Amino acid sequence: MSTKIQPISVDEIESILILDRLCFGGLWSIDSYRRELTNDNSHFLGILVDKTLEPELNGLIGFGCFWAILDEAHITLLGIHPQYQRQGLGQLLLIALLDKARTIEMARATLEVRASNQGAIDLYEKYRFQIVGRRKKYYQDNDEDGVIMWRGGLQHPGNAPDRIDRWQSG
Numbered sequence: 001m002s003t004k005i006q007p008i009s010v011d012e013i014e015s016i017l018i019l020d021r022l023c024f025g026g027l028w029s030i031d032s033y034r035r036e037l038t039n040d041n042s043h044f045l046g047i048l049v050d051k052t053l054e055p056e057l058n059g060l061i062g063f064g065c066f067w068a069i070l071d072e073a074h075i076t077l078l079g080i081h082p083q084y085q086r087q088g089l090g091q092l093l094l095i096a097l098l099d100k101a102r103t104i105e106m107a108r109a110t111l112e113v114r115a116s117n118q119g120a121i122d123l124y125e126k127y128r129f130q131i132v133g134r135r136k137k138y139y140q141d142n143d144e145d146g147v148i149m150w151r152g153g154l155q156h157p158g159n160a161p162d163r164i165d166r167w168q169s170g
């Protein structure tokens with residue numbers, strides 16, 4: 001299966017909303033996505049397959065986003081269509097987000113994840129994010145804690161695009 005990762009625009013908002021429901025059960029509203037997709041500090045990437053494989057989604061099977069705040073990339077979203085999970089696509093998208101953050105001279109990256117979301121925590125730890133704190137009962141739907149993760153060294157030479165193991169070593 002061939003995939004490509006590219007910036008996505010507000011034109012894809014219908015597919016984004018469908019994917020949001022599939023990945024997160026309805027995390028953000030259409031207005032939140034519209035704000036996200038039109039904000040200059042926000043970097044939104046999609047992972048796409050051939051449209052004939054997923055016509056309803058216009059080929060969009062994953063998405064990720066970060067906000068550039070000063071020299072920090074705040075990863076706000078990372079989701080892969082359930083039918084395409086555990087095939088390495090989440091990590092490809094994370095690498096693409098980190099590459100983009102590096103290109104625009106961010107120094108570190110941070111994110112927040114549900115304490116029970118061990119798969120995502122494993123993914124971030126694989127790419128050298130560390131747990132630095134916990135927000136008690138941060139998620140209001142079930143009073144779940146939020147785990148705060150962080151990684152520095154975005155400008156480290158070991159993370160240059162020509163390094164095959166970038167983001168896992170540098």
Ligand SMILES: CC(C)(COP(=O)(O)OP(=O)(O)OC[C@H]1O[C@@H](n2cnc3c(N)ncnc32)[C@H](O)[C@@H]1OP(=O)(O)O)[C@@H](O)C(=O)NCCC(=O)NCCS
Nearest residue numbers: 023078079080085086087088089090091113119120122123
């Ligand atoms: C989290 C998510 C993005 C991972 O995407 P994915 O494409 O399934 O993950 P990958 O196949 O790229 O996995 C890469 C690494 O992540 C970890 N990982 C991912 N899913 C995992 C799971 N269910 N259990 C354990 N480890 C997991 C593993 O370390 C894996 O490396 P490995 O294959 O060498 O073991 C995806 O499961 C998803 O969209 N989940 C729903 C939305 C979500 O929770 N997003 C994160 C919110 S912060």
